[in-house]
Amino acid sequence: MTETFYRVHWADCPPLTADNAWSALWGATRTADGTQTQCVPCDGTGKDATDPVCRSCDGERCAICDHTGYSSQCQTCDGEGVIDCERGYSCFTDPKSLIAYFTDPGHAVEISPDDHVIAFEGTHQGLGFDGEDLAIPTRILQETTWTEFLTLHNLAVTNW
Ligand SMILES: [Zn+2]
Numbered sequence: 001m002t003e004t005f006y007r008v009h010w011a012d013c014p015p016l017t018a019d020n021a022w023s024a025l026w027g028a029t030r031t032a033d034g035t036q037t038q039c040v041p042c043d044g045t046g047k048d049a050t051d052p053v054c055r056s057c058d059g060e061r062c063a064i065c066d067h068t069g070y071s072s073q074c075q076t077c078d079g080e081g082v083i084d085c086e087r088g089y090s091c092f093t094d095p096k097s098l099i100a101y102f103t104d105p106g107h108a109v110e111i112s113p114d115d116h117v118i119a120f121e122g123t124h125q126g127l128g129f130d131g132e133d134l135a136i137p138t139r140i141l142q143e144t145t146w147t148e149f150l151t152l153h154n155l156a157v158t159n160w
């Protein structure tokens with residue numbers, strides 16, 4: 001089923017296409033093909049420098065931890081050093097939710113009047129890392145600036 005989605009598309013992102021539709025944790029460094037990010041807790045090394053207690057044996061010592069009771073394998077990425085991105089763009093299913101999200105004073109992401117909002121048709125993929133909607137675009141419906149988007153939806157924000 002095709003639905004309409006709304007997304008703030010930052011100027012430094014690659015064009016909004018189905019091929020580029022991979023989402024990652026905010027601020028994580030992407031690998032060359034953009035489908036994975038470097039693991040943040042281990043800095044991409046796959047090793048946990050804090051030597052946490054082995055998850056398999058709870059410190060009782062087993063073959064996995066080489067009978068030390070500790071494991072240096074990063075638990076976030078299972079020693080891979082990278083984390084798979086989620087398929088699909090983070091987006092919103094209606095303009096009001098998008099606007100509410102980006103105008104929430106407690107939210108860390110700053111949006112400027114010139115940032116672009118893209119309305120696109122696409123297929124829903126499920127939920128992303130932050131519980132946001134993920135979708136793969138099939139067709140761009142409209143691209144506006146943030147200011148135009150607010151005007152368009154008659155939701156000009158006055159508390160800036
Ligand atoms: Zn163990």
Ligand SMILES: [Zn+2]
Binds near residue numbers: 047
């Ligand atoms: Zn890791």
